Amino acid sequence: MAIRFILLVNKQGQTRLAQYYEYLTLEERRALEGEIVRKCLARTEQQCSFVEHRNYKIVYRRYASLFFLVGVDNDENELAILEFIHLVVETMDRHFRNVCELDIMFHLETAHFMLEEMVMNGCIVETSKTNILTPIQLMDKAS
């Protein structure tokens, strides 16, 4: 599995979105999120965006007050994952118009839905913003 989980965490370390592609129990998730937040949020701009954690690594990027953290296998291409994070942000930006923490909080499902369009079973399956957003807009219209 290339991508193991995607986490969005705010500056205070609160989880704003969590999508796991491998099964973890609630306790494991809570522990993992705590450890990751402790490890990543303390890092500075001058430090690299990759952190090794347990037997995999975390690629993360900060956008304003939100941290996007992606847990990947050790042999995954870190730079490609950074590009992927950027794509996620751009997609959200296009949908929510200047996305912010609250947009994701109040539209958690839509955010999950975007990720579902982009990532399936840990593999990136869609990288076109238009393609990602079309079904979401269709769904929104239908409801």
Next chain:
Amino acid sequence: MAGGSSSSSSSFSTAPAPSLVDSLFQRSLDDLIKALRSQPAGAEPSLLSRAVAEIRREIRSPDPDTKAVALQKLTYLSSLHGLDASWAAFHALELLPSPSPLHKRLAYVAASLSFHPSTTDVLPLSTHQLRKDLSPSSPPPFSSLALHLLSLSASPDLALHLAPDLLPLLSPRSSPSSPLRPKAAAAALRTLSVCPDVAPLLFKPLVDCLSSPDLRVVSAAVGAFAELASSGDPTPYLPLAPEFYRVLAESGSNWILIKLLKIFTRLAPLEPRLAARLVDPLCDLLRRSSAQSLVFECVRTVFSGLPDHDRAVRLAVDKVREFLASADDPNLRYLGLRALSMLGPRHSWAVEESREAVIRSLADPDPNIRREALHLIMVMVFDSNVVEISVLLVNYAMKSDPIFANELLDAVLTTCRRNVYELIVDFDWYVSLLGEMARNPHCTRGEEIERQIVDIGLRVRDARPELVRVARGLLIDPALLGNPFLCRILSAAAWVSGEYVEFSRNPLELVEALLQPRTSLLPPLVRAVYIQAVFKVLAFCFSTYIDQLEISQLSSSIVESNTAAAASCIADGIAGMESTDGIATGDKPASLFSSIENKDPFTCESLTKLLILIETAVGPLSENDEVEVHGRARNLLGLIHMLREILTWKTEEQGFIKDNRIGEIVNLLQSMFSEELGPVSVNAQNRVPVPEGLVLEENLADLAWTLTEDDTAPSMSISFSLRSHQHGKTKDAAASSVRSASLLAEHRKRHGLYYLPTEKDETESNDYPRANDPLLPASQGDVPEDLVKLTKQSLIPRKVKHTKPRPVVIKLDEGDGVSTFPSTTVKESKDDLLSGAIHDALLGEGKPSSSQKRYSDKSSRGRVKDIADTGESVSQSKENLESGNREHRSSGSKSKHRGHGKERHRSPQKNEEKEEKNHRNSARSSHHHERHKHRPRGEALLNVAPRAPVIQHFLL
């Protein structure tokens, strides 16, 4: 849905069953979020529990809207606040069939976030609904949701049941640019990995995806194969190499290329021809691509897949240097270091080229980069540069932050310890380095240093004098006693000083150090070691004193009857010792003399003073609460009382000799400690069951005739006592050959002043570079600059001629260094199952044995060619390889790797070229058909053995 945060919770508490009121006054998710955000800091738990109670009630409502909102709230709370949602699994299932897209979506999101085969027992109930949503007649967004749920929480059963339903989605017949096909490919990967039995069904459609005109489909398929190849044995995917190669040549998408390169990284080591074929495209990508991610992937592929192809490695190393040099991008620097550490010691020249950047990275602001640099440097440690690198790192540890300092120390300690100190030639240097590490203010690696100090003491005879010197330095420093991390080291130092006290320059000073007042800061167990060391030193002092007296008496040839008695008594003692231990006593006199000749011999007064000192310092401890301290203090005081009772020696020196008792006591004590402790193999005790009452020291040789040969054999090889014969032999040989060398070395050290200093930068010198040598100007000033300066030619293994022979390091059999090796990982059975299933799927049912055989057959013809010859997949695959060839040719580079067999292929190649054009022109649907026609011709032309169909089967 009903909004209204004003809903009063009191109305709910009176109505346990869902009612209309619930539906009317239900809080929406937005209300809940607002409530959570506006609550004061500590109120969250109570608010959450209230919300859950609310949800529990609402979710049972018959009204789908109410249920959906409840589920939505629960999903939110479980994914962001970590609340348990597994109890609601059934309710999520209830909503799955809902005709409303909104409810369906909610239900699917809730299900995919909380379902898992291991915890969700209602999962089988979802089979029918999933099948319905996967069917081509349902709207694509629904299918997409179902695929997602399947990919996240498929159980083996579910996978088995639903695999046939994936087929229509995977096939190109579903609309040409269906967004579902890539998703179906990813979901197929999941089904394959949880249930390998579906491989025959899904594998072929997945392979077909590789030739889709839709890049998304190709991308998903390539991603799926990358996962498959990297999660298990990649061998089954080797026959697909031509297909992958074609995609590599045709695809321009970086996402696809990166995944493809991952596959090739796994495949290239299996098939040298494939590796050779990859060199050109990889070099091309390395040169041209502007995407760093792709460049890095190429580098990774070259380093781990094609390390034998120098051209590619050269180019990749150049790219890595660019990465390392990018001052403003820590990501690239980090990845550069990572890449270099993939290369391994064989290509240490690459690290050597970037030495400066690597060393500089030790001072990087990012701890991750520092760690990578450290890791990289440690891989490059050989016996020729271990001194330089270790000294560099230990000195740098003095200046870096506490965490990294300990990582540095750790790295040095583990590297040097590896395989029973195989890197260390000069143990005197290493021992003093250990002392240096102990003085690092950040050092928290006391246990490891303790272990190594004792271990070296036991294993390396020649290091003992230096060990005692270092230990003295540590013991004598009162400042170290207060540091709780160091007490373990001090314990080792005390033990070493007591055990090898004969190498001590000044035992009296040692006793003072061991008894200094600040030792009260030590934990009781360490104090016990201290007291025991004092005991040993005391015994040693007395025995030396007596020996001294005897020598002087013998030399003045005053032979009194008393003396003779005493002497004979001592001789007896020594003889007795020799019978059990021929070696230890054998070289003891040498060391004794050496210690006597250069220090003030013990005098009557000094010994008396010693007794008084010990008595005053240890006396109070006899009341200590700790049993270990208490017991040992009592022992020591008992000995002193015994010595005190014999007053004669106090008044006259001769009294010593006159009174046998002193001699006897001292000899007794001396023989107690003269037995040398050796290292013990970890499994020694397991191997030797000791029957009760067995006298292990007894020589049973004369009983041999009563036993058969078989019975005697094991008893000869058993080594139980500390001084086993097997172990003794080593020492025997060592002792004679090394003793002179060590004496010379010691002499040289002592009179170092009178020797010319050796050249500073020659590592092969046999003098003893101290860790704190002036050789290291690094202690002050700009860190990175100094670091770099220090590493002139240090990272490359060099042939070093050691003028000083490496001292013998006692190693025991298998149990000894083995623990330092990482245990070999056992492949997961699931992976084996999967790759086995795919193997079978690829090569046809019923002939696994023949296929296995063919794969293991690495005859002169490489496998790719081999497979290419077998018709069919064949025409396709060979085209790719041939087209690859053509490219190579046109680019002017000569590929030597496909020399043989070229002649044979020339004529078919032309046909193939035509064929290929046809392929390109024709629509994909007819593609299939053509391949059919193609096969027999390929076979006829190439005269292939009838095993061909085995592969054909699957690519059709």
